[in-house]
Amino acid sequence: MKHQTDALIIGFGKAGKTLAPFLAQQGLKVIVVERSAHMYGGTCINVGCIPTKALAQQAHLAAQQGIRDRAVRQELYAQAIREKDELVSLLRNKNLRLVQDQPGVTVITGIASFETAHLVRVETELGSLLVEADRIFINTGAVPVIPAIPGIESSKVYTSAEILDLAKLPERLAIIGGGYIGFEFASIFAGFGTQVTIFEQGELFLPREDQDIAAEVQKVLEHKGIRIQLQTGVTQMEDHEETGLILHLSSSNRSEEWKGDAALIATGRKANTDELNLEAAGINKTARGFIQVDEKLQTNQPHIWALGDVNGGPQFTYISLDDYRIVKDQWFGSGHRTTLDRKFVPYSVFIDPPLSHVGLTESEALKQGYHVKVAQLPVTASTRARQLKQTEGLLKAVIDAETKQLLGFTMFGVESSEVVNIVSVFIRSGEPYTVLRDTIFTHPSMAELLNDLLSLILD
Numbered sequence: 001m002k003h004q005t006d007a008l009i010i011g012f013g014k015a016g017k018t019l020a021p022f023l024a025q026q027g028l029k030v031i032v033v034e035r036s037a038h039m040y041g042g043t044c045i046n047v048g049c050i051p052t053k054a055l056a057q058q059a060h061l062a063a064q065q066g067i068r069d070r071a072v073r074q075e076l077y078a079q080a081i082r083e084k085d086e087l088v089s090l091l092r093n094k095n096l097r098l099v100q101d102q103p104g105v106t107v108i109t110g111i112a113s114f115e116t117a118h119l120v121r122v123e124t125e126l127g128s129l130l131v132e133a134d135r136i137f138i139n140t141g142a143v144p145v146i147p148a149i150p151g152i153e154s155s156k157v158y159t160s161a162e163i164l165d166l167a168k169l170p171e172r173l174a175i176i177g178g179g180y181i182g183f184e185f186a187s188i189f190a191g192f193g194t195q196v197t198i199f200e201q202g203e204l205f206l207p208r209e210d211q212d213i214a215a216e217v218q219k220v221l222e223h224k225g226i227r228i229q230l231q232t233g234v235t236q237m238e239d240h241e242e243t244g245l246i247l248h249l250s251s252s253n254r255s256e257e258w259k260g261d262a263a264l265i266a267t268g269r270k271a272n273t274d275e276l277n278l279e280a281a282g283i284n285k286t287a288r289g290f291i292q293v294d295e296k297l298q299t300n301q302p303h304i305w306a307l308g309d310v311n312g313g314p315q316f317t318y319i320s321l322d323d324y325r326i327v328k329d330q331w332f333g334s335g336h337r338t339t340l341d342r343k344f345v346p347y348s349v350f351i352d353p354p355l356s357h358v359g360l361t362e363s364e365a366l367k368q369g370y371h372v373k374v375a376q377l378p379v380t381a382s383t384r385a386r387q388l389k390q391t392e393g394l395l396k397a398v399i400d401a402e403t404k405q406l407l408g409f410t411m412f413g414v415e416s417s418e419v420v421n422i423v424s425v426f427i428r429s430g431e432p433y434t435v436l437r438d439t440i441f442t443h444p445s446m447a448e449l450l451n452d453l454l455s456l457i458l459d
């Protein structure tokens, strides 16, 4: 069977699921192909942001109760997994409805691969079909990088998606890789009382952050029982009848073993293109294996675009959403939007409490030749944090001493993932920091700390 369509979207990611109804509302015939019925809504809804943050919230509540009894912790964990599953299932159905119920959009469940630059084969459970499209949007996301470690195929070694379904709370968990995923799962499992050790090959803890911030985060995480071993690689993994899993480790000065129940692989994510047969469409890839795009997300084939993680941009749901905006703007907007005009993109690592940042760090600003003024404030300064009983962490602002502009902001503390968005909007306004310093905020709130933090800057 062969379908003819104006627009074909491969992958039900954030960009694709937003683009599909929009294009249909403009009168285009749209087909969305998603490989798995368990993935309507994409990574974020099913195995990414949403389930991890749902578990993080329950882990936080469990940690606050400080329960040591193993059976009670196991029950709290099992309940959290059940609630996470319910939430994911609800959102997956809602996402499917939002796309499928839009007149003009057809969702096909199957694996897409290129036959030619305009023709795509889809392997469904009921057989194979072809889709011929005028325009094609690739939104197939990313998959975990699995390092070549002997024994990694053990059933006790999990990817981030697999560990979300782990029924039994591990007593000892190793995490390979100290990045976003490693830290967020470390925080989740430590919250439920698991002894977590992170093995990171790099020599610095949180290398992108200023070292005063990194030191504070490390102190708080270690206080929560998370061990962090830098400059450590895993050379072999072995199932063991009594202990469960043994990891053979190598660091610069010694080799040792770790014994526990389970390990999580969190060593980065690579483009999900293996099944696409990009060669048949003549689509170029970058040296890192991502689909090569220009600043308007167009591939070397002018009728094919790549959006989201698969194009090698920052791997965040909100960047995938912005990719949608860039593509939309090319036909239905000013035509000016590009990836180059993304300024001051914030991020949050959802550990407990979250670490959030926007703009330059102090060391980046100094490297770029700015003459800076810096303010720091502990979260204990906040009455709101005291009410919430979450007084860990600190805030830091970096100001250009000459122009008085706010160059960067970091907050390690409760509700930082909200506060950072206020600062991000403010920095883009180009106003001097004094405007934010003197802005009226509600009380009690975490945002009002911005008044106090910026008042520490002396003119």
Ligand SMILES: Cc1cc2nc3c(=O)[nH]c(=O)nc-3n(C[C@H](O)[C@H](O)[C@H](O)COP(=O)(O)OP(=O)(O)OC[C@H]3O[C@@H](n4cnc5c(N)ncnc54)[C@H](O)[C@@H]3O)c2cc1C
Pocket: 010, 011, 012, 013, 014, 015, 016, 033, 034, 035, 036, 039, 040, 041, 042, 043, 044, 045, 047, 048, 049, 050, 052, 110, 111, 112, 113, 139, 140, 141, 142, 160, 181, 272, 275, 276, 307, 308, 309, 310, 314, 315, 316, 317, 318, 320, 350
């Ligand atoms: C554990 C975890 C936690 C995360 N937490 C956050 C967070 O808190 N905040 C944040 O902003 N980001 C987070 N991210 C990153 C975020 O999930 C991704 O950046 C985002 O989901 C990428 O979306 P996308 O549009 O690129 O595509 P995806 O959402 O990845 O969708 C791609 C879809 O394409 C389908 N597909 C793949 N190949 C084919 C094919 N050949 N044919 C048909 N369909 C195909 C896949 O099944 C998938 O559904 C997290 C990621 C992970 C793994």
Ligand SMILES: NC(=O)c1ccc[n+]([C@@H]2O[C@H](COP(=O)([O-])OP(=O)(O)OC[C@H]3O[C@@H](n4cnc5c(N)ncnc54)[C@H](O)[C@@H]3O)[C@@H](O)[C@H]2O)c1
Pocket: 147, 176, 177, 178, 179, 180, 181, 182, 184, 199, 200, 201, 202, 232, 233, 234, 266, 267, 268, 269, 314, 315, 316, 347, 348, 349, 350
């Ligand atoms: N809160 C969020 O926004 C959020 C949450 C989760 C994931 N994400 C996205 O998902 C992406 C992938 O996350 P990630 O944590 O897998 O990748 P990452 O790139 O953030 O971190 C991977 C880490 O693993 C280390 N590493 C690599 N190979 C190793 C090895 N063999 N042994 C030990 N350490 C090794 C690297 O040095 C690095 O520190 C992130 O880049 C992020 O964009 C975002």
